[in-house]
Amino acid sequence: MARWQPDARNRLAAAALDLYEERGFEGTTVAEIAERAGLTKRTFFRHFADKREVLFSGTDELERLIVDGIAAAPATEAPLDAVVAGLAATAEVFDAERLPYARRRAAIVDANPDLRERELIKMERLSTSIAAALGERGVAEPAASLAARAGVTIFHVAFGQWVGGEEQRDFGALIERTARELRAVALA
Amino acid sequence: MARWQPDARNRLAAAALDLYEERGFEGTTVAEIAERAGLTKRTFFRHFADKREVLFSGTDELERLIVDGIAAAPATEAPLDAVVAGLAATAEVFDAERLPYARRRAAIVDANPDLRERELIKMERLSTSIAAALGERGVAEPAASLAARAGVTIFHVAFGQWVGGEEQRDFGALIERTARELRAVALA
Numbered sequence: 391m392a393r394w395q396p397d398a399r400n401r402l403a404a405a406a407l408d409l410y411e412e413r414g415f416e417g418t419t420v421a422e423i424a425e426r427a428g429l430t431k432r433t434f435f436r437h438f439a440d441k442r443e444v445l446f447s448g449t450d451e452l453e454r455l456i457v458d459g460i461a462a463a464p465a466t467e468a469p470l471d472a473v474v475a476g477l478a479a480t481a482e483v484f485d486a487e488r489l490p491y492a493r494r495r496a497a498i499v500d501a502n503p504d505l506r507e508r509e510l511i512k513m514e515r516l517s518t519s520i521a522a523a524l525g526e527r528g529v530a531e532p533a534a535s536l537a538a539r540a541g542v543t544i545f546h547v548a549f550g551q552w553v554g555g556e557e558q559r560d561f562g563a564l565i566e567r568t569a570r571e572l573r574a575v576a577l578a
Numbered sequence: 579m580a581r582w583q584p585d586a587r588n589r590l591a592a593a594a595l596d597l598y599e600e601r602g603f604e605g606t607t608v609a610e611i612a613e614r615a616g617l618t619k620r621t622f623f624r625h626f627a628d629k630r631e632v633l634f635s636g637t638d639e640l641e642r643l644i645v646d647g648i649a650a651a652p653a654t655e656a657p658l659d660a661v662v663a664g665l666a667a668t669a670e671v672f673d674a675e676r677l678p679y680a681r682r683r684a685a686i687v688d689a690n691p692d693l694r695e696r697e698l699i700k701m702e703r704l705s706t707s708i709a710a711a712l713g714e715r716g717v718a719e720p721a722a723s724l725a726a727r728a729g730v731t732i733f734h735v736a737f738g739q740w741v742g743g744e745e746q747r748d749f750g751a752l753i754e755r756t757a758r759e760l761r762a763v764a765l766a
Contacts, residue, residue: 468766510698532735532756536763539731546727547720568720575724576764578656 399437401427406444407491410498415441415505442508445495448483449512453519455479456541460523469529473520473541474569477548481562484549489558496553517542544568587625589615594632595679598686603629603693630696633683636671637700641707643667644729648711657717661708661729662757665736669750672737677746684741705730732756 405426409418420441424434438444459476467475484492499505520538521531529537548564593614597606608629612622626632647664655663672680687693708726709719717725736752 470763470766507695507699510702511695514698532739532759533763535735536731536756536760539734540728540760540763543724543727543731547723551720568724571720572724572728573764575658575721575728576761578658 398427398429398433402429402434402437403444406441407494407498410445411494415498415502442505445499445505446508446512449516451483452480453516455482456516457519457523460520461526463527465527469524469527469533469537470540470569472524472527473537474544474565476520476523477541477545477569478562478565480545481560481565484552484561486558489553492553513542513546516545540572544572547571586615586617586621590617590622590625591632594629595682595686598633599682603686603690630693633687633693634696634700637704639671640668641704643670644704645707645711648708649714651715653715657712657715657721657725658728658757660712660715661725662732662753664708664711665729665733665757666750666753668733669748669753672740672749674746677741680741701730701734704733728760732760735760 402423406418406423409422409426413422418441420434421431423441423444424431427434438447456473456476456479459479460472463472463475499509517535517538520541521534524534524537525531544565548561548568551568552559552561552564590611594606594611597610597614601610606629608622609619611629611632612619615622626635644661644664644667647667648660651660651663687697705723705726708729709722712722712725713719732753736749736756739756740747740749740752
């Protein structure tokens with residue numbers, strides 16, 4: 391086995407997903423994931439803190455994309471517009487190529503209460519980060535927290551439609567449409 | 579000790595709160611709560627599933643008040659207006675008398691990651707129940723989910739101001755004001 395394995399992380403993630411589907415998340419061990427990937431447990435732990443993090447490591451990148459997108463929005467942009475721009479920036483990763491993985495991951499998370507809790511915690515953390523990014527733009531409270539939570543709501547609903555829909559749809563367009571729908575609900 | 583103890587539940591809850599403050603939530607056992615209340619563990623488990631539920635048993639009543647308030651709103655009321663009416667109905671329990679307890683409870687929950695997770699799960703469940711109540715009123719998706727999540731956001735922010743504020747404020751008025759602020763954010 392070559393010592394230099396640039397794709398170790400991807401192989402571990404693919405093996406984990408297969409095993410979570412075959413045996414369930416609870417029924418899978420780190421040793422089994424490493425074995426399936428042809429790697430050691432030691433290598434697994436160099437890439438992931440635990441077997442749960444295989445499914446959640448992407449959320450840090452997600453948060454960064456959103457927060458950077460908010461920071462990059464024109465200073466004159468209203469808080470919720472800046473948040474929507476940040477959310478739409480994630481269309482870069484949530485593309486057609488990612489959809490099959492996202493669907494498999496969503497099914498695994500939905501089937502396990504601990505993973506659903508973990509998802510809630512990550513969304514709560516995202517809300518805090520968005521509110522902080524708005525604070526940096528000079529948005530006061532409670533507007534920053536309200537716009538941040540409205541943003542997480544838009545993300546949550548749009549993401550559910552993206553992974554749950556029959557056909558493949560553009561994630562950025564779903565974010566924009568869901569933002570309009572939320573505004574319509576708030577205006578009614 | 580009299581066999582008939584109508585206030586057993588309240589005595590257990592008060593003893594639990596005292597002990598969580600004195601020893602921390604983690605450092606307190608059900609046996610200690612029962613002893614402090616002058617009751618048995620058996621009696622504790624007749625009232626609460628575990629020591630965590632002492633802090634969360636009120637959320638079922640909360641959910642009922644909100645869902646009933648939504649159902650009672652005039653049929654012509656817009657979805658978010660019906661949700662706000664339901665949320666404002668909880669001012670019945672979140673009154674001046676309840677505030678000292680709510681503040682103590684919030685401090686205990688904030689200090690413990692497991693309890694904060696539990697709170698997130700209860701809020702997520704509340705969101706699902708509100709969306710279902712809107713569905714019963716004929717509100718379609720995604721408007722029902724969006725109005726429900728907007729409602730939970732309003733509740734969360736208003737509740738934070740109620741327990742976190744220096745003076746004592748009317749919870750119903752805080753709900754109404756936060757709803758106006760969310761609408762302003764959505765409109766901007």
